[in-house]
Amino acid sequence: MCLDINNVSKYFHRQGEQSLQALQHIHLSIEEGEFVSLLGPSGCGKSTLLSMVAGLARPSSGSLKLANQEITEPGPDKSMVFQEPALFPWMSVKENVTFPLRKSMPKQDREIAARQYLKMVHLSQFGSNYPHELSGGMQQRVAIARALAMDSGLLLMDEPFGALDEQTRHVLQEEVEKIWMDTGKTIVFVTHSIREAIKLSDRIIIMSARPGTIISDFKVDLNRPRQQKDMALLEEEV
Numbered sequence: 001m002c003l004d005i006n007n008v009s010k011y012f013h014r015q016g017e018q019s020l021q022a023l024q025h026i027h028l029s030i031e032e033g034e035f036v037s038l039l040g041p042s043g044c045g046k047s048t049l050l051s052m053v054a055g056l057a058r059p060s061s062g063s064l065k066l067a068n069q070e071i072t073e074p075g076p077d078k079s080m081v082f083q084e085p086a087l088f089p090w091m092s093v094k095e096n097v098t099f100p101l102r103k104s105m106p107k108q109d110r111e112i113a114a115r116q117y118l119k120m121v122h123l124s125q126f127g128s129n130y131p132h133e134l135s136g137g138m139q140q141r142v143a144i145a146r147a148l149a150m151d152s153g154l155l156l157m158d159e160p161f162g163a164l165d166e167q168t169r170h171v172l173q174e175e176v177e178k179i180w181m182d183t184g185k186t187i188v189f190v191t192h193s194i195r196e197a198i199k200l201s202d203r204i205i206i207m208s209a210r211p212g213t214i215i216s217d218f219k220v221d222l223n224r225p226r227q228q229k230d231m232a233l234l235e236e237e238v
């Protein structure tokens, strides 16, 4: 699904203080099937931008469109993974995964769907477990499976591996890359790691703060094999 962000600004009004401009004149078009990484220092507005795309917040001015429809609220056409898995502790893993489907799918079909999505994140054995019985990395995989279960064309990931150790991060990077290749979803991926961005995405967008603006937007060279591209750019220490 193509995403069009047109001249978006966002202010936060805080009582007794000057209002804060989190984003200024953001223009951005993302094509269907692109895997875009969004980088920039803390506070530059990455999460604010993503939450508006998710329909969780509204811009102060400008417009955001998904498949030419104005984004006004959350919906099944977009799903989001946050830095923390935010699972329901009282629900089993499979109930967590199919929670977004509870109104649209009968129980039996939800069982099948849970199995399908847990398999994609290599958690087939853990459907009946509860979140506290899983490691942090496994919980984050459940959150990814839940986002996939919505089967939306647009997957938003806000520093999804930020809280994980290096090894788990690598495993999940590979899973996300595979999911992207298998499903052709449009992915917007916020990360602090340029290495992660280079490894995973087609295109990198860099923002700066005060107020949040886009300062760089470039395609990662697709003509070179992934690993080679990764290494070459890392040596330059971008």
Ligand code: ADP
Residues within 6 Å of the ligand: 012, 013, 014, 020, 022, 040, 041, 042, 043, 044, 045, 046, 047, 048, 049
């Ligand atoms: P990032 O995700 O890039 O670290 P955020 O989008 O979280 O940045 O925040 C951008 C700016 O907006 C920061 O200065 C932050 O303090 C401010 N901000 C974010 N959300 C709110 C909010 N709900 N109320 C007030 N200020 C906010």
Ligand code: MG
Residues within 6 Å of the ligand: 046, 047, 048, 158
């Ligand atoms: Mg953030």
